[in-house]
Amino acid sequence: MLDATDRTLLRLLQRDASLSLAALAEAVHLTTSPCWKRLKRLEECGVITARVALLDAERVGLGLTAFVQLKTCDHSRDWFERFVAIIESFEEVTEFYRMAGDYDYLLKVQVADMNAYDRVYKQLVNAIEGLSDVSARFAMECIKSTTALPI
Numbered sequence: 001m002l003d004a005t006d007r008t009l010l011r012l013l014q015r016d017a018s019l020s021l022a023a024l025a026e027a028v029h030l031t032t033s034p035c036w037k038r039l040k041r042l043e044e045c046g047v048i049t050a051r052v053a054l055l056d057a058e059r060v061g062l063g064l065t066a067f068v069q070l071k072t073c074d075h076s077r078d079w080f081e082r083f084v085a086i087i088e089s090f091e092e093v094t095e096f097y098r099m100a101g102d103y104d105y106l107l108k109v110q111v112a113d114m115n116a117y118d119r120v121y122k123q124l125v126n127a128i129e130g131l132s133d134v135s136a137r138f139a140m141e142c143i144k145s146t147t148a149l150p151i
Contacts, residue, residue: 002047005030007151009038010047014148017051054147062110065139066117069103074130086127092120103133 002010005028012019012027019027025035042048057063072079087096087107095108111117117136125134 002151006038006042006047009035010042010151011148013048013051014151057110061112064111064113064117065142066107066109066111067137067139068107068109068121068124069099069133069135069137070105070107070131071102071133072104072130073132075104079130083128083130086124090120090124092116103135109136 008028009024012024021032021036021039024039025032028035030038039048057065072083083105084096087093087105090109092109092111093107094110095106097106098104099106109117109120111120117138121134121136125131
């Protein structure tokens with residue numbers, strides 16, 4: 001269970017994971033040792049899963065975002081395990097969801113341009129048997145993007 005101090009630490013880290021232990025401890029009115037123990041506990045129990053640098057896709061040459069919806073006619077465990085392994089091998093796929101509704105899976109694909117997306121599309125449909133529909137939508141503008149959870 002998360003208490004108010006845990007939640008404050010998590011909010012601070014979501015905004016800036018490079019904050020020093022001393023700065024975090026001061027912000028939650030703890031000394032560094034108890035603050036460090038809380039952070040370790042949050043990591044060990046899986047609340048904190050990673051500390052990363054977030055990049056601007058446009059500035060690193062990956063300005064096209066595609067949301068790809070997939071339908072399959074095969075829902076077997078073997079097919080699913082092969083499918084997951086294949087999708088995980090595509091570094092262009094930055095998010096991957098199993099969905100409820102009309103489509104079975106949703107991928108967020110980040111590439112340089114339409115030609116790069118076409119290469120990914122061709123590799124995808126040739127690598128995965130059993131897809132009955134592959135449909136893409138392309139983002140024109142990102143209005144809001146955050147990794148911060150509302151805790």
